[in-house]
Amino acid sequence: MDIQFPNGIIELEAMEFYAYHGCFREENVVGNRFIVNITLKTDMTKPMESDNINDALNYVKVYELVRTEMQKTSNLLEHVTARILKTLYQNFPQIQWARVKVSKMNPPMGGQMERVSVTLEK
Template sequence: MHYICVEIGHLLTHQSLTPLKSTIELENMKFYAYHGCYREEQTVGNQFTVSVGLETNSCNAVVTDNLKDALNYQQAYEIVKKEMAKPSHLLEHLAGRILDALFREFELLESAWVKVSKMNPPMGGKMDCVSVTLSKNRRDA
């Protein structure tokens, strides 16, 4: 059953209508990690930033003000941190692992995107970063 939250005076309640969607974004999380195809990247490492967007129905959390009814973004950070600690050759593989882990952990998660950026990549030219962004919907899985 889907809900939309309705305010009655100062009391929040819910009615069976449409979902109250929210996107929780964890932006520019910073990690030092060992991802890449080149030996130097795997031994010396590099700086990375990761951003994620997590879409969920937040009606119950809005009504109850209880963490058990919400998508816990501290847990989401810990999932990203854990995946960043496992070396990958490709940013695509890393981003896919992060998405899969988030969907495994959070039943409330309806869709998500993840952007992984390698800062100052060893490409023979000057640039801030190279990034890969992947997205996934639970209904498409």
């Protein structure tokens, strides 16, 4: 292959988790559904040429890291979102830019709402 696209985007979309994040006691007991979206920018030149998973950013591992962070209870979406972003950078030095969005579905806001989300980029 003679194509060079040094930067590529990997997206893990609509990962769904049941977790216990929130400031209210009930949220820590009952839990809630969360949706996580990850966008990662990385150099894809080597895996494009080699077709070898060892040369690529392993998005199975990305999913596993996100799942691990979602299992740790946080009061704030900002906190869990920042933890996910930090662990991705710690485990994948080839990340050039990342966006992490965590959404709490049907949050207890005293009215009908589909979701509330926090997005962090680095």
